Amino acid sequence: MPTSEFETAAPTGDTPTRDTRPPSRPAAHDGRPGLGAHDGASFVASLADDREVWVEGERVDVTTHPDFQPMLRTLAGLYDRQRSPELAREMTFPSEVSGHPISLSYLTPRTPEDLDRKWLNSRHWVEGSHGQISRVPDFMANVAVGLHDFRHALGEVDPAFAENAERYYLHCRENDLVLTHGLGDPQVDRSVTPVQRPELGLRVVHRNDSGIVVRGAKQIATLAPYAHDVLIYLSPANYLREDPAYVCWFSARLDTPGLRILCRRTYHGQAHTLGSRFDEQDAMLVFDDAFIPHDRVFLLDDAGTAVKGFHALNRWSLYTGQIRLHHRLRVMLGVASLLAKSIGVDRFREVGAMLGELASYVSVIDLALKSITQDATRTKSGLLAPGSTAALDSIAGQFSERASAIVRQIGASGLIMQPAEGDLRTPDLRTALDLYMGGRDTSVEDKSRMFRLAGDLVIDRFGMRQELYEAWNRGDPARVRSALYTTFTDLPGCEAAARVLADLLERP
Amino acid sequence: MPTSEFETAAPTGDTPTRDTRPPSRPAAHDGRPGLGAHDGASFVASLADDREVWVEGERVDVTTHPDFQPMLRTLAGLYDRQRSPELAREMTFPSEVSGHPISLSYLTPRTPEDLDRKWLNSRHWVEGSHGQISRVPDFMANVAVGLHDFRHALGEVDPAFAENAERYYLHCRENDLVLTHGLGDPQVDRSVTPVQRPELGLRVVHRNDSGIVVRGAKQIATLAPYAHDVLIYLSPANYLREDPAYVCWFSARLDTPGLRILCRRTYHGQAHTLGSRFDEQDAMLVFDDAFIPHDRVFLLDDAGTAVKGFHALNRWSLYTGQIRLHHRLRVMLGVASLLAKSIGVDRFREVGAMLGELASYVSVIDLALKSITQDATRTKSGLLAPGSTAALDSIAGQFSERASAIVRQIGASGLIMQPAEGDLRTPDLRTALDLYMGGRDTSVEDKSRMFRLAGDLVIDRFGMRQELYEAWNRGDPARVRSALYTTFTDLPGCEAAARVLADLLERP
């Protein structure tokens, strides 16, 4: 008899059945528990629930509100892609539970070949989304893999946590769930510590036999309106609080009563812009005494475990995030190169140097990623985890910012002064456009399209948000770098080398 | 009997009368020749003509097309402002021709007090437009002042040129004309010289007794849809062509038959954004065998005079451009400071340093501008011209780019995650917004508004275009800097100082 929201997903071999939980608690996704990897239609259908999504003061239904349709179509396309004959074999594998194909994003890698498959699947996701969706679902699926991997440590705090974590991972996997997270506190007053403003932190305000009640807000939950669940696990800035009430890891359906999703304005912009297709949204999640049933709670009170766990959960997702950065920079290099060629400046000394600089970033990340996956090590739970991406995480924003600046310098005023599609379709203007707005060995269509794409990437709000995201999504860049320094395993070796050399200078 | 388009503006003391030119040639502005400084209504009315403005493949009437209304209202407001009781005395002066008040932008300064009045007027223009309109009409009015000042040199080529220049200046002044210019060639293939692609350069293709016929395209004509005339005078990159047909200075009404104004897409964006109020537009001007009557021609064939003239024409406008930059950076500093305070980071060591860095740019420009106007020298025609802004022109893009980057670093994710006005007006959300999106000693309204303004300035297409404009509007930044080096009057002194020191090292 089902005792849990996740039971149908548990490795029991049972046929997936409809969720029978009482309506008084957060409902699982009706109708398709355990049906495996989504296609576009099933993904869209799965979002039809009672979630409270707000945008510009309006409560909206994301499955029907016009501003959300373009991104919804984009995501649906990606899910169709994973089930397409061409890619299904490289993006899914059969569930040992249900036999249904399930997403390779949820693969728990045990061999180098597993890792290769896993990263190939990640590559399909970022190539399918052209590097333009920061929180492509594959990202958080890998955090769920991390949760699964870390379950034994959670079990040392409370055996139920391990069990919950494992069942939740299976639930996500078997249902191809899209997750979001919310790591940061509201940006209200950084001059005071959370301890001084406790009401700003997400915390447990009530506990009873069936679960916990949480209150507070978290940001930035990218992709939240398009996700099924939010997974809450704390960033380093959080577990320093003195009160254990702040240490709580759990998942919540996004239609959980008391949970509100406050979106920023949409960037859908004009048709034919990147923003109109790839606006993944960012949101603040407000928990207003939301009830979280016990089987969705993975950790409480134990700050030490939370510290260790944060890095354990993120290790695969950070790797896939770098795959995305790599592809995004590849697109930037391609754009920069084609811009330069189309206006005949690619042979200019300083332009060639800038293009080479961008190529060096693309290439170095590629080389590093290969090493990191080859440095994979065995975790306690038996998975093969890639080496640390900490160095790349420290350098990502720097490379990305330079890439944007380079495209801006090469494109220059051409990023502003281009014909629109409407102009190109106007016969009366074509002679002038062909003559005055064409390029070297390039038609005016191809040239202007590439410049308009470049504009979307490096001067539009869509692209500039990506830039900010790149710099900040791994945390405050200064903090990320400090962390690399304090944890750098080669530091003692470096210091020893410095000491040996200094000592040498003393010998007469 | 009127012999010229500009006659009514000539210093004859005649009462301004309606233009009586035959309809077959470009018509002057109906109804208000010589009526002096515009107010908002007269400015808007003055744009009603047959100009061919294209945007997104559609030919539009800027006085009625919805996308152009916000900026039109903004400009009308600025013209109302110059005629307002509070500012009329500091922004206009009585015409010695008509007695009507005319814009101080057209003042030809002869005393330090004149310069002070002139710059105070410029300051009113940039403050009224919050530093957000790069090509505020005051800018090109100062180029017309330069044309007037340079008339004697033009007269040495042909006495009629001097006469035309002078009458045209008076025409502009007495009618408070808004000008645009178009300095650059189309960005088609920078690897070939214009000599190799002559069809891309603007050139005289026919001359007769009444005027010249021109063909070619020019960009970027900022503000073109809102201007009355375009003033064509050539940038240094142009007069290097071998064929004198490329040396042609003239003005043209924007409704000249054969002249088309091809606009980029509008940035009007969502309501409540800067783009919706301050989109000054950028355009390519296509001259398709446009006829220019002789009295609008100021120079032909003489490349040497064109070279000298370019700098003579720009000297006052470059100064007023720096006044604008100064104010724009002041706004940036104000925004950065208020952002930092509202989230409690202004006392953070690195944030304070960035704010101080921004303040140093604002302050240094201010100090330099004071010196430059005090270094004013007398021109051949008897005007008092400010010293060179070449050093500031070289450094402007660098300061501006850093200012944007600083606002971006301080604002960080707050530039993305803010409530919209609609959210703030929704009672159901206010409790959460007050608590989680407020700031230190700042209401959620004030904080979010300032962050949204910051977003418009540093991550929106509107603001990023401003950034590109700042870097490129004085020409290719590398060329601007090289020009400063080759013309720097202190260079021989610097080299001499280096030689003295090097020689010293040789003495035993």
Next chain:
Amino acid sequence: MPTSEFETAAPTGDTPTRDTRPPSRPAAHDGRPGLGAHDGASFVASLADDREVWVEGERVDVTTHPDFQPMLRTLAGLYDRQRSPELAREMTFPSEVSGHPISLSYLTPRTPEDLDRKWLNSRHWVEGSHGQISRVPDFMANVAVGLHDFRHALGEVDPAFAENAERYYLHCRENDLVLTHGLGDPQVDRSVTPVQRPELGLRVVHRNDSGIVVRGAKQIATLAPYAHDVLIYLSPANYLREDPAYVCWFSARLDTPGLRILCRRTYHGQAHTLGSRFDEQDAMLVFDDAFIPHDRVFLLDDAGTAVKGFHALNRWSLYTGQIRLHHRLRVMLGVASLLAKSIGVDRFREVGAMLGELASYVSVIDLALKSITQDATRTKSGLLAPGSTAALDSIAGQFSERASAIVRQIGASGLIMQPAEGDLRTPDLRTALDLYMGGRDTSVEDKSRMFRLAGDLVIDRFGMRQELYEAWNRGDPARVRSALYTTFTDLPGCEAAARVLADLLERP
């Protein structure tokens, strides 16, 4: 009857006489009190005293130790220069006390003409020293002017302080004293506040009727071995200590018993290097219970007055420091330009841009300095003080660092591979050197000399110390910038402009 060390210098009209103080207290400079502006010989003679100067573990007499002779000769040359027929009139003025010519560095400016004379004198100092002596004596003389100017505020704490300050200023002026200062605490552990390590701060450990006894160390006392006195007044980092014992302003002769001057290694280097001529030295001053007579004490205990006074004392010296920076950057530009020309790269696009960038720095500082002196305001004591250099002080290190980097990029491997003078004098090598190491339109002598000078400036320890000095001598750069931000008088105006614009966005 002389009651003070400074009496002979007091404005009594007395003929200067030999110091008659008892040998048990710090002796004044024997023999030439009140003899006015030094020439080279008198300057060198004046340094012959019992000062305890240590370098590399050796106690040395700077007037005879070989490593100190080159700089001593350089300084003597500068003093001969101020008394030279050509420059005496622009570098000295007759003392109203003694009738002797005294240095214009000590002029207390009351009119714009005074300021012009003062800055012309400063310019002679920095040009005579080629911008290579950071702490040219003119710098600290201007601090003494500040002390004089601030005497009334000191008098409000204790009338004797005002009297001491005034007499000391006259003593310095009439004797053409060279001062050093020591603002910083030892760099031992910046993670603790001085309050936690009180033994590291300079403090009063004993007071009696005749004076105070001080203990502690200060750095970096540039020029100390070549100076007569040290003037101690506290930097902002110092007066935050809780114990008033740390607030003490005084002067001390450098041969004060208990005061030791610990020099860093000399940079005299090989002959024909800048270091061999311009090594001004840097020192730590250790006060080991040094006795300071009352008439050399200018402030005790009052932290509030110390805070105000710090800026009052520095206002003229910071200005003269910027004159030096300006000239140093002029030398850098001259060197960069001559390097580029000698190897034929000055017309390269990116090199021209770098040279123009450097020129923009030189020019902007020049323009700002003119404004700042024109912004002069009247102080309480009636002097005319230049406006604040805070913006330039914030930007100086940034400009200077870029200047060095530019010279390095243009010089490249040429900074390494040059013939020495010995090579040039070797007939056997000349054919090869003329052919392979010459330059474009430049002899091998001129080219290699300029490259060697460039090397001294941008890759030698001498020049790199200058770079560090430029960045740090006004204090920690981050602190200097923060201070500009918090004191920027236009900040409220900037914030108001930002608010006006933000509010505008709200109006529908």
Next chain:
Amino acid sequence: MPTSEFETAAPTGDTPTRDTRPPSRPAAHDGRPGLGAHDGASFVASLADDREVWVEGERVDVTTHPDFQPMLRTLAGLYDRQRSPELAREMTFPSEVSGHPISLSYLTPRTPEDLDRKWLNSRHWVEGSHGQISRVPDFMANVAVGLHDFRHALGEVDPAFAENAERYYLHCRENDLVLTHGLGDPQVDRSVTPVQRPELGLRVVHRNDSGIVVRGAKQIATLAPYAHDVLIYLSPANYLREDPAYVCWFSARLDTPGLRILCRRTYHGQAHTLGSRFDEQDAMLVFDDAFIPHDRVFLLDDAGTAVKGFHALNRWSLYTGQIRLHHRLRVMLGVASLLAKSIGVDRFREVGAMLGELASYVSVIDLALKSITQDATRTKSGLLAPGSTAALDSIAGQFSERASAIVRQIGASGLIMQPAEGDLRTPDLRTALDLYMGGRDTSVEDKSRMFRLAGDLVIDRFGMRQELYEAWNRGDPARVRSALYTTFTDLPGCEAAARVLADLLERP
């Protein structure tokens, strides 16, 4: 009967014998042909020949001149190290020719294990020299490996070239030769092409049956005074000349008559500085009709083969150069970290960020190097060649420059104001030094030593030359980057990705 200088090294199994070549041609190294890997004594002895080394106008014998002894001792130490019991097994292997141990630097890798051994040996060289010798002998030995590998292509031009290349490689290997190279033309006038100034290029001026006569100069030949031979092969800038006379690859003993070695001034500096131990020297090589026997000529006239060959020769040496950079940056990180800790700033937010930034460079290079060696591919001659380091070569100068700047910012004034060893040994000063110049948890000895080392690295001429070297040794940085762009194998993929995305925007 020996027919060649190299015969004794040929794979004949003959016992090494004394060279019997007639004195009229360049003599091989007397006495120890084929004796295998040097120890210190044999290395020093091997330099005793008639080479013409000039420094500061003096012709010197490097084996006895005092300025050259410190570096000679350093090199001798490195050779003793390779023969030491601890390292001999990891730095040498037995010659199949002579049975003597020979340097692993000359290993021609055929398996991944070979590459591992090879790089381990490289690592021993750079660790033994603390990353401070740019042209550690291992570097050029790897170029000789490249020559061996490229012999077949040379043989297609002339079978003798292949034979010469192979025998020369064996000669180098069996005698453990130290090579230098000289790639660049004299820096005389970069505004003219070599074709316009043919006398500046190294060229063949005479050919006869026994060899060629060459004339011209090459720079920068680092390590030349300490090397046995120079290997001339042309950089890309050279083989563009029209006259085939400029295409000539050969080796020459450094005592070849007509070859002069013109050194820059030595950096030996004061004792206890890095310069006194690691001054590898830089030289111009002047060939004044030097005769090169045929068996030392590897290529003539064929520019196409020269182009291909340049990259083939450098592939292993560029890899080992990156191993050196990696270790040099490790030392920098160690120094920066220890500086920061010793003055208690390592926990400062911005310092931690800078240290993390430096760690990210160290780590990223390490990761990339691992990938590059794993990407090894088989060459035509059957060797295993590492993948391209082009991306690292493009980024090296950038990382290195930032590393220096970071050490400079952390060290600040502490890089200037430190006690010398002499001070530390002076009992009279110790109390003050212990108190005022110590550090946090660090003795004054340790702290000041580390700061002095830092000074040598980042403000001394020694360290700054390293910086220049890092930026320029792979060629003009702009050219290196351009080359990466034009040869980047992923560029078509990047452009395709950009096109796919641009096309997507067009679909309605």
